[in-house]
């Protein structure tokens with residue numbers, strides 16, 4: 001690690017005013033310290049925000065507000081989340097390990113960097129780590145890489161599980177900017193595609209701080225599921241994952257939500273398939289057709305074509321699991 | 326062909342320079358140190374107060390010091406092990422305020438005001454913690470390297486109540502890897518204590 005000063009602001013105002021490009025907020029540290037040890041992130045100042053942000057989960061008029069500092073394990077075990085937004089809990093529990101979930105904050109989870117091997121190896125090219133150095137993965141090892149939304153600049157995927165559930169449930173990210181005023185960003189616009197600046201993962205304004213995540217009330221608590229396929233049963237990042245949620249009237253689908261991890265630079269919503277499922281009978285034949293629609297949207301790279309049939313299967317199973325949830 | 330960077334002459338001249346450096350006056354060395362400060366960032370030191378295994382410590386540490394390196398290298402609490410140093414193996418598991426966490430991804434300076442427990446703080450004097458006893462009785466280890474982390478994690482697993490089935494124990498112990506593959510003994514140890 002490069003030397004740094006460590007400061008402990010006591011208010012959100014102090015935290016944002018102390019933040020500059022060369023400084024980093026420190027929450028659980030599970031991603032940041034790892035990257036600092038590898039000299040991928042080299043802040044000269046850390047602002048420990050652990051006593052600044054809320055650790056509360058509150059029900060609001062329109063839904064729920066989860067403080068940025070709530071630990072992943074606390075959110076997964078929270079009664080309100082389990083009863084009204086169980087998809088969030090299912091997704092969190094498929095991520096990382098119990099120790100890491102005890103440390104990881106909600107905000108930190110959103111901002112964790114990709115696990116693309118080229119990003120992690122500082123001797124290899126990676127546009128996300130070093131702008132303009134090229135994408136090593138494009139013609140290299142693509143097993144963990146994207147199958148949709150990528151471009152020749154970057155084929156990395158966003159590694160979070162929590163974010164897939166938040167994307168499916170149309171969450172909002174609450175932030176305080178440099179002016180210390182509260183604003184919010186809809187989840188679908190929070191993370192971005194690589195574009196011409198893959199070094200940026202998201203649209204969080206420079207030096208802004210995430211203070212909370214809000215999820216609007218929804219009817220998906222009865223029929224939802226999270227399925228994660230990976231190289232080992234537990235404690236591994238997704239090859240593909242699926243968050244599925246259905247609102248049912250009898251066996252008719254009133255509304256469907258489908259999102260995937262491990263497939264794109266950002267949590268990916270399958271809007272076409274959702275539209276297709278609306279009004280249909282909740283049965284395997286329709287689920288299979290939804291999976292077909294999704295498969296047609298993908299553009300696998302040389303070497304990760306296997307992800308497409310894997311994703312199709314995952315979509316079908318996740319939707320079926322909604323019925324037995 | 327690229328010109329060779331290091332010739333014999335380069336070596337002779339640099340070693341001669343190094344030899345002279347040893348004899349140059351202190352003032353020049355101080356000047357050199359000042360220049361070095363400008364080029365290489367200085368380590369930042371910080372005074373911290375910690376409570377580890379109920380003992381209080383007043384220490385001055387480099388801000389970069391992880392809790393893992395602090396207990397092992399400065400406090401001689403070498404029971405906690407360093408496996409990967411990147412959050413991937415669980416060998417460094419300790420408790421902070423009763424919760425199992427990874428000490429390799431925790432800065433020592435961030436646990437001020439909290440109670441840290443390492444494997445050394447688990448037993449009551451010479452009386453082993455039930456989980457330590459269970460690991461001995463159920464062959465919960467072979468080489469023993471992962472064991473302190475496994476035991477700290479296992480105690481967390483039982484406290485959290487994730488012991489309803491073998492599958493649940495395995496899932497909630499997945500953050501601790503064992504190269505010897507003592508997993509069956511580890512699961513049995515946890516079942517024994519959970520009862």
Ligand SMILES: Cc1cc2nc3c(=O)[nH]c(=O)nc-3n(C[C@H](O)[C@H](O)[C@H](O)COP(=O)(O)OP(=O)(O)OC[C@H]3O[C@@H](n4cnc5c(N)ncnc54)[C@H](O)[C@@H]3O)c2cc1C
Pocket residue numbers: 024025026027028029030031032033034049053068094095096097100103104105106107108109110111112159160161162208209210211235236237238411412413
């Ligand atoms: C071995 C391993 C396996 C893992 N497996 C998974 C997995 O399977 N699925 C998964 O989803 N995740 C996984 N993770 C990632 C883990 O979930 C993240 O590291 C964690 O969520 C990050 O949260 P944190 O609080 O520790 O963030 P930190 O490391 O403290 O911070 C991460 C980034 O967010 C910034 N930041 C933090 N809080 C704020 C804020 N409030 N406002 C603005 N910026 C902020 C920091 O400056 C930093 O840049 C794994 C991690 C490890 C080490």
Ligand code: FES
Pocket residue numbers: 406407408409410411412413414415416417418427428429430
């Ligand atoms: S040493 Fe901390 S997880 Fe491996």
Ligand code: FES
Pocket residue numbers: 465466467468469470471472502503504505506507
């Ligand atoms: S007992 Fe040897 S690594 Fe687990």
